[in-house]
Amino acid sequence: QSVLTQPPSASGTPGQRVTISCSGSSSNIGTYNANWYQQLPGTAPKLLIYYSDRRPSGVPDRFSGSRSGTSAYLAISGLQSEDEAVYYCAAWDASLTGLFGGGTKLTVL
């Protein structure tokens, strides 16, 4: 069981907005912020959002992140079929360990 808690699944139709949550604690997200990764089937993870709300170059602005207290959120607007993937939140922890959430499988209906 992951220290960072994500819903196992989420879904939406093309064009919709979907939000994925990640619940942590004061020792990780509350202090170090969160990062988000996208893992398409059969590929390595890709950094999507860092420092809770920053996008690396090349990531579409349909993807956005936010943080509230010890929780982080990933929002995907204008949902597209190619967004179907597993999304992981991650954060460094004060115990000097790296943490990943259990992953949320996003299905585009």
Next chain:
Amino acid sequence: EVELVESGGGLVQPGGSLRLSCAASGFTLSSYAMNWVRQAPGKGLEWVSYISSSGTTIYDADSVKGRFTISRDSVKNSLFLQMNSLRDEDTAVYYCARDAGTNWDLDLWGLGTLVTVSS
């Protein structure tokens, strides 16, 4: 092209050892902290180990502490993971990942190498 390429995976018996390598190209590995992250078949991501850019600071997950050792070689521009006393539960794809340095944000990943521990 900026990339990371892992190698060294394979089939090993429980209790055995394996050494993974991660070769960097297109950038200087010694300028970055690096990590190993693994993914068991059909499961999520699990952080394994971290090494600072200088190599002087190392952190390991409790699940591998005392069995795995992360290291780096600036001359070879490579990262390594020495894995000893391997267990069935170490079976996974092992990724090396570059730390961009802002927030433990892993901005570059290799394709991974599969380690299978089985008798």
